[in-house]
Amino acid sequence: MPALTSDSTYELANATTAWPFPVTYLTTDIYTNTTLNPIQASINDFLDKIPMPRWLTVVLFVIGGVIILILIICICVKCCRKSKTKKEKKEKINLKGVSGGSTTALVQPDVADLNYGSSKKYRGKLLYSLEYNTTQSELTVGIKQADSLKAMDLGGSSDPYVKVYICPEKDKTCETKVLKNTLTPVFNEQFTFQITKDSLMQSTVVMQVYDFNRFSKHNIIGEIRLQLENFDWKSIIEEWQDLSEPSKHEEGNLGEICFSLRYVPTANKLTVVILEAKNLKPMDIGGSSDPYVKVQLTLDKRKWKKRKTSVKKKTLAPYFNESFTFTVTFEQIQRVNLVIAVWDYDTVSRNDAIGKIYLGCDASGNQLRHWADMLSNPRRPVAQWHSLLSTKQVNSTLNLKRKVPMPPKMPFK
Numbered sequence: 001m002p003a004l005t006s007d008s009t010y011e012l013a014n015a016t017t018a019w020p021f022p023v024t025y026l027t028t029d030i031y032t033n034t035t036l037n038p039i040q041a042s043i044n045d046f047l048d049k050i051p052m053p054r055w056l057t058v059v060l061f062v063i064g065g066v067i068i069l070i071l072i073i074c075i076c077v078k079c080c081r082k083s084k085t086k087k088e089k090k091e092k093i094n095l096k097g098v099s100g101g102s103t104t105a106l107v108q109p110d111v112a113d114l115n116y117g118s119s120k121k122y123r124g125k126l127l128y129s130l131e132y133n134t135t136q137s138e139l140t141v142g143i144k145q146a147d148s149l150k151a152m153d154l155g156g157s158s159d160p161y162v163k164v165y166i167c168p169e170k171d172k173t174c175e176t177k178v179l180k181n182t183l184t185p186v187f188n189e190q191f192t193f194q195i196t197k198d199s200l201m202q203s204t205v206v207m208q209v210y211d212f213n214r215f216s217k218h219n220i221i222g223e224i225r226l227q228l229e230n231f232d233w234k235s236i237i238e239e240w241q242d243l244s245e246p247s248k249h250e251e252g253n254l255g256e257i258c259f260s261l262r263y264v265p266t267a268n269k270l271t272v273v274i275l276e277a278k279n280l281k282p283m284d285i286g287g288s289s290d291p292y293v294k295v296q297l298t299l300d301k302r303k304w305k306k307r308k309t310s311v312k313k314k315t316l317a318p319y320f321n322e323s324f325t326f327t328v329t330f331e332q333i334q335r336v337n338l339v340i341a342v343w344d345y346d347t348v349s350r351n352d353a354i355g356k357i358y359l360g361c362d363a364s365g366n367q368l369r370h371w372a373d374m375l376s377n378p379r380r381p382v383a384q385w386h387s388l389l390s391t392k393q394v395n396s397t398l399n400l401k402r403k404v405p406m407p408p409k410m411p412f413k
Contacts, residue, residue, distance in 0.1 A: 143191075159181065174364060257388060293342055
């Protein structure tokens with residue numbers, strides 16, 4: 001029997017039972033008792049069966065995994081592009097199917113308006129008429145009706161009205177009445193503009209359809225621009241035309257102002273509250289303004305009473321919330337016009353007028369509607385937003401005379 005080593009003697013001495021097995025079995029048993037995860041053990045067995053070095057096997061598996069990941073990403077990108085292309089084709093087909101339903105006027109666009117009218121969505125169509133009286137130098141624009149207007153309200157409808165003016169002078173702006181909750185309004189209104197034949201050949205008539213909102217900015221649905229030199233004025237012109245996207249080449253808006261009106265007949269009190277303004281035209285070099293508001297009453301085409309708000313520094317969206325009360329009898333309220341003018345205050349130079357709006361007996365469109373709502377709801381304030389017009393336009397329309405003559409004072413006794 002061979003002699004035992006010291007290590008083997010130690011292991012046999014600590015065993016509870018003498019096992020007649022070689023020492024090599026004991027060393028193998030110690031190796032198998034190490035803590036190995038069953039999954040890891042199976043992976044090791046699988047790698048041992050591959051006839052190549054362990055490091056090379058791991059590298060090949062990593063490269064294969066990266067290639068599979070790249071293939072999956074490429075497939076996903078291709079599918080996304082394919083679905084996007086199908087969606088775009090579907091939208092183009094729908095647009096072509098909608099836009100071919102009405103006849104349009106043969107009007108060549110001006111060079112400045114070559115990029116105008118690229119409408120992506122159908123906005124509706126408008127029936128209008130044009131007539132020019134050479135002897136009286138009058139252009140009559142008739143707004144007949146609209147059809148299939150784009151819905152602008154959450155309920156799927158609109159409150160449309162039409163604004164008409166002539167470029168480039170834009171001395172006069174006319175508005176139709178507002179028709180509630182309809183996409184097929186019938187207006188049947190006519191507006192007359194004084195214009196010579198020479199100016200007519202160089203002018204463009206603009207008809208803009210708006211959606212009325214009392215407490216926010218009125219949203220434009222679409223517009224029609226017609227160069228008047230392209231028409232034969234020997235007969236009345238009447239036709240349908242599709243609305244287009246509003247032109248972006250025209251001078252920007254002057255801004256909007258919100259104010260409330262309240263009239264109490266029993267007390268003969270007219271209260272005007274200037275609430276706020278927004279999107280005002282910048283008048284200073286730094287791109288801002290120092291706005292304030294003048295409130296003026298006119299009686300029988302003559303300047304009568306006026307007040308003004310405080311100045312708000314360096315802002316295009318001032319908040320005023322200032323109230324003014326005037327004594328106006330019920331007989332006078334039928335002959336009064338209210339002029340709201342926004343000015344830019346300058347310390348050194350002369351103050352600049354930003355824009356004006358007027359309401360009253362000579363007003364039309366939204367301005368007349370606001371005034372009528374005030375009269376039909378006595379003792380209740382009626383607030384509304386208005387778009388500012390140019391000072392030249394308002395002054396030429398009102399054509400105010402000198403101040404109202406004051407009654408002579410009674411001599412003291």
